[in-house]
Amino acid sequence: MLEIDRLTRRFGDSVAVDAISFGVPGGQLTGFVGGNGAGKTTTMRMIMGVLASHGGEIRWQGRPVTAVDRRGFGYMPEERGLYPKQPVLDQLIYLARLQGRDAASAKTAAAGLLERFSLADRSSDKLESLSLGNQQRVQIAAAVIAEPDVLILDEPFSGLDPIAVDSMVDLLREYTNRGVPVLFSSHQLDLVERLCDQLIILNRGRIVAQGTADDLRNTGTTRHRLVLDGDASWLREVPGLTVVEHNGSSALLELTGATTDQVLAEALRRGGVRELSEVAPSISDIYREVSA
Structure with missing residues (x-):
């Protein structure tokens, strides 16, 4: 269980995230929904330690999360964080090695993910030469390359065609079947409604609704x-x-x-x-x- 307890973040006089609390249970897909500026990305960055919080606590396995814990978190930022001029396969191997995999297993994992996302024939190409949708596929591969304990994904379905969306959903379900907590944000509400075990709706930095799709429909x-x-x-x-x-x-x-x-x-x-x-x-x- 990943737990967020009264998490707060300010930018100057503006409160971007206002004492929000929720849990991301193991083995479940949790959808994070809200308009631009609602606080989704800021919350995810605090979970990953990219931004410091100004209050509250993030807990993993019942205790405050540590930098060592976060090394086992898979993260996909909304803005692509990969190297545009580096070959796709090389940088996936590099990222896997950074997260502790040996060279042989890193290469095997990277090649397998590229095959899965129909990118095996582009493995030697520079990232910038790929379409935006294919760059998104590589970004997803980078998030899962080290077999993470937690997945935090900011707009993972953006720019993907329906076939790639189905592949992504299958991949996420494999992780939830292993008991991994998955938190992802999306503006595609029909997709969130179809996929998620629970939803959290943010508005102006506050949680305005949360629960299963049926719970929310009943309200x-x-x-x-x-x-x-x-x-x-x-x-x-x-x-x-x-x-x-x-x-x-x-x-x-x-x-x-x-x-x-x-x-x-x-x-x-x-x-x-x-x-x-x-x-x-x-x-x-x-x-x-x-x-x-």
């Missing part, structure tokens, strides 16, 4: 989809509900006082009803609600 506003035989524009005049969306015979409703029975009765009085169904909020809906 959101439930809406209803009504599909009629005729036009549904009359619903805007019905007290006790708000029409969130209207498209011809279909409307998405938020009940603010009326009941579903009342809405159905009025709709049947005016004509045929094809559908009246509950629409659970998505993570995107919840994100908008808690970040407003």
